Amino acid sequence: MFTCDEKSTPETCKKADIAFKNAATIVENTFDLKVPIAVNASFVKLCGTFIKCAVGQPEPLGAAAPSRLLPIKDNTDGETRLFPQALVKQLQLPEHPEFSPVDIVAGFNSNSDTFWFRGDPPIGKDQVDFEIILVHEFLHGLGFITSWDDYFNVNASSLTPTPSFIFTNPEETDGIKEGPITFTGFQEYILDRHLVLTKDNSSLTPIAKKINGFAPLNTKFDDQKAFLDAFTKSPVYKETEIMFKNSITRGSVAIRLVDGENVLIETGLVPFKPGSTFSHVDFDAFGNTTDFLMRFKAPRQVTLDDLSPINGDPEYTNPIGPKIISIFKSLGYPMKENSSTFKIISNQNQDSLTKSSQNSNKTKLTTEQQQQQQQTNNAFTITTNTLLLFLSSFLISNLLL
Numbered sequence: 047m048f049t050c051d052e053k054s055t056p057e058t059c060k061k062a063d064i065a066f067k068n069a070a071t072i073v074e075n076t077f078d079l080k081v082p083i084a085v086n087a088s089f090v091k092l093c094g095t096f097i098k099c100a101v102g103q104p105e106p107l108g109a110a111a112p113s114r115l116l117p118i119k120d121n122t123d124g125e126t127r128l129f130p131q132a133l134v135k136q137l138q139l140p141e142h143p144e145f146s147p148v149d150i151v152a153g154f155n156s157n158s159d160t161f162w163f164r165g166d167p168p169i170g171k172d173q174v175d176f177e178i179i180l181v182h183e184f185l186h187g188l189g190f191i192t193s194w195d196d197y198f199n200v201n202a203s204s205l206t207p208t209p210s211f212i213f214t215n216p217e218e219t220d221g222i223k224e225g226p227i228t229f230t231g232f233q234e235y236i237l238d239r240h241l242v243l244t245k246d247n248s249s250l251t252p253i254a255k256k257i258n259g260f261a262p263l264n265t266k267f268d269d270q271k272a273f274l275d276a277f278t279k280s281p282v283y284k285e286t287e288i289m290f291k292n293s294i295t296r297g298s299v300a301i302r303l304v305d306g307e308n309v310l311i312e313t314g315l316v317p318f319k320p321g322s323t324f325s326h327v328d329f330d331a332f333g334n335t336t337d338f339l340m341r342f343k344a345p346r347q348v349t350l351d352d353l354s355p356i357n358g359d360p361e362y363t364n365p366i367g368p369k370i371i372s373i374f375k376s377l378g379y380p381m382k383e384n385s386s387t388f389k390i391i392s393n394q395n396q397d398s399l400t401k402s403s404q405n406s407n408k409t410k411l412t413t414e415q416q417q418q419q420q421q422t423n424n425a426f427t428i429t430t431n432t433l434l435l436f437l438s439s440f441l442i443s444n445l446l447l
């Protein structure tokens with residue numbers, strides 16, 4: 047499902063649409079999807095609608111996340127973790143919690159002049175290939191996210207997995223729920239299963255368990271403040287502070303691959319950057335490697351047609367690198383063999399795009415064309431409110447700057 051806001055020109059919307067199809071093709075040729083995945087992708091003004099943006103900071107290029115994370119008992123160790131819906135579909139379990147109609151929600155900033163599209167003049171030094179951004183964000187939506195974050199403090203100082211609560215008697219003001227809560231545990235995501243401390247390759251799961259030991263499951267609290275008071279005073283709270291320290295100490299945490307190799311994750315940003323820290327691979331370790339894609343910052347002046355300036359290997363044409371493929375495989379996704387040389391070949395769509403954009407510069411659209419565009423806009427437009435409702439149920443933790 048593709049939404050393009052009316053402020054973008056029809057030409058830009060068409061270019062964005064082609065880019066979405068190409069990014070989907072890259073995913074389809076890397077993942078051996080057993081069940082189709084539905085993506086709700088929007089090319090809109092992100093700030094103030096999709097997400098809150100900090101004043102004076104550069105606007106994010108895109109944001110994406112699974113539309114729903116489902117609690118599933120993990121067969122490998124019997125722990126229950128939150129799985130992205132797209133993955134649960136591939137597992138084809140006999141029973142599963144209810145699915146949302148879409149699997150991935152993604153938004154891209156139409157307000158940005160950073161994007162480079164196929165058919166544009168040669169890419170500038172500050173521009174990023176829109177298709178590279180799309181593939182990066184789709185991978186977050188497919189499950190490249192961790193639960194470890196600071197959910198309680200304005201200035202991050204303590205990390206936990208995602209806390210979950212049930213409101214026993216919710217009163218709602220401005221969309222924020224209040225009232226008595228039942229604490230239902232800090233929940234790990236599926237990727238968290240593979241996180242280790244590099245000092246001794248020990249798993250983070252026992253730390254998550256220790257933090258969970260703060261109160262028995264289903265403990266009731268008068269309100270969120272009462273929960274927080276009890277939590278910060280509990281002896282396990284120091285574990286969350288140690289985890290925070292790890293998150294700002296470069297090289298301290300890694301995703302451990304099945305072959306025993308460690309893929310460092312981003313713990314080198316000081317101060318802690320929500321959305322960037324922990325949910326990406328280490329920036330410096332993966333520059334000029336085939337696994338450049340999941341670093342927190344998008345590569346400038348590099349196009350999918352020639353990745354060699356960023357991945358260092360002209361033979362490896364897929365933006366999704368071997369380590370990232372190995373990570374998704376260990377999450378449980380069926381992956382295609384030999385996808386390393388997959389490459390998008392510019393097709394007739396692009397030729398016709400170039401022609402039509404040349405025409406549109408010279409001639410006005412015919413009434414029929416205008417009507418067609420109107421219909422397309424109507425068919426794909428959803429209001430900002432719907433988007434907010436859609437997104438309010440989870441933390442968008444993956445901004446690509």
Ligand SMILES: [Zn+2]
Nearest residue numbers: 342444445446
């Ligand atoms: Zn990202």
